[in-house]
Amino acid sequence: MGVAFVAHCLLNQNSKVGDGAHCAxxxxxxxxxxxxxxxxIEQMPCPExxxxxxxxxxxxxxxxxxxxxxxxxxxxxxxxxxxxxVRAGQGEEIVIIGVQGSPSMGVTITSSDPxxxxxxxxxxxxxxxxxxxxxxxxxxRKAVECRGLxxxxxxxxxxxxxxxxxxxxxxxxxxxxxx
Amino acid sequence: xxxxxxSFRVALMADSYVNPAPGGVDGVVAAAQLGWGVLQLPPDDxxxxxxxxxxxxxxxxxxxxxxxxxxxxxxGHCEGLAEALARVGxxxxxxxxxxxxxxxLEFLVDRPVPRAIAELGERxx
Numbered sequence: 001m002g003v004a005f006v007a008h009c010l011l012n013q014n015s016k017v018g019d020g021a022h023c024a025x026x027x028x029x030x031x032x033x034x035x036x037x038x039x040x041i042e043q044m045p046c047p048e049x050x051x052x053x054x055x056x057x058x059x060x061x062x063x064x065x066x067x068x069x070x071x072x073x074x075x076x077x078x079x080x081x082x083x084x085x086v087r088a089g090q091g092e093e094i095v096i097i098g099v100q101g102s103p104s105m106g107v108t109i110t111s112s113d114p115x116x117x118x119x120x121x122x123x124x125x126x127x128x129x130x131x132x133x134x135x136x137x138x139x140x141r142k143a144v145e146c147r148g149l150x151x152x153x154x155x156x157x158x159x160x161x162x163x164x165x166x167x168x169x170x171x172x173x174x175x176x177x178x179x
Numbered sequence: 180x181x182x183x184x185x186s187f188r189v190a191l192m193a194d195s196y197v198n199p200a201p202g203g204v205d206g207v208v209a210a211a212q213l214g215w216g217v218l219q220l221p222p223d224d225x226x227x228x229x230x231x232x233x234x235x236x237x238x239x240x241x242x243x244x245x246x247x248x249x250x251x252x253x254x255g256h257c258e259g260l261a262e263a264l265a266r267v268g269x270x271x272x273x274x275x276x277x278x279x280x281x282x283x284l285e286f287l288v289d290r291p292v293p294r295a296i297a298e299l300g301e302r303x304x
Binding site for chain 2: 050
C-alpha cells in the first residue's frame with residue numbers, strides 16, 4: 001500500500017479531449033483496483049486541459065512539444081514532485097498511473113507523428129503510438145529526480161491502445177502495485 | 180464537438196471524501212454511481228505553500244469547466260479554495276459537507292441539468 005498519483009482523467013473523464021471520454025466521470029476499472037488494494041489516491045492536474053482547453057483537438061507529441069507547453073508542464077510537475085517528496089518522506093510507496101498513448105500522460109507509450117498539422121484531417125487508427133513518455137511525464141521525471149528521488153513505478157490506463165483489454169490492464173496495474 | 184460519454188458534471192472534492200477514513204463518506208463511490216467527475220482538492224497535511232500551488236492548478240482547471248457550462252459543485256471544505264477560484268474569476272460553487280453517503284447522493288441528484296448539455300442539445304450535439 002502507498003500513494004498512487006493518478007492522471008486527472010482517471011477521476012474525471014470530463015477533462016478528456018472531445019470524443020475521448022470512456023465513461024461519465026470516474027474511470028472505475030483503475031480506481032477500483034487502487035481502492036481494493038488500499039492505495040491512497042492523489043490526482044495530478046491535467047496538463048492539456050488548462051493549456052489547450054476542453055475544445056482542443058486530438059494531438060500528438062510533436063504538436064504539444066513547444067517551449068511554452070514544456071514550461072506549463074514543468075510548473076505542474078514541480079508541484080506534484082513536491083507532493084511526491086512529502087509522501088516519500090513519510091515512507092510511503094509511490095506509483096504513477098498515467099494514460100498510455102497520450103502525448104502528455106503516456107508512461108511507456110505515447111503518440112508521435114511529425115507530419116501531423118494543419119487542418120485536422122486524418123484517418124482513425126493508432127499508427128502514432130510509439131514507445132516513450134508523454135511530455136508532462138518527462139517533466140515530472142526531471143522534477144522528481146531533481147529532488148534526489150528515484151522516479152516511481154508506473155502503470156497506465158490503456159483504453160486508447162489497439163487491442164485494449166480491461167483484464168490485461170488490471171493485471172498490469174496489479175503487478176505494478178504488488179511489486 | 181461530438182458528444183461522448185462525459186457527464187458535464189464535476190465535483191470539487193475535499194481529500195477527506197476522496198480518501199475517506201474508515202466509516203467516512205466515500206465521495207468517489209458516490210460520484211462513480213451518479214456519473215460525476217472528481218476534481219480532488221489538496222490534502223490538509225501538505226505544507227501551506229504546496230497547497231497554494233496545487234489550488235492554483237485546481238482553479239485554472241475549474242475555470243475551464245465553468246466557462247464551458249459544466250456543472251461544478253463543492254464537496255467538503257478546503258482552506259484557500261475561494262481565493263484561488265476568485266483569482267480566475269470563478270465564485271465558490273454550490274456545496275455540501277455531507278455526513279452520510281445518502282446526503283451526498285441526494286445533493287448530486289438534485290442538481291440542475293448543466294448548461295453545456297442544454298447548449299449541445301440546441302446545436303444538435
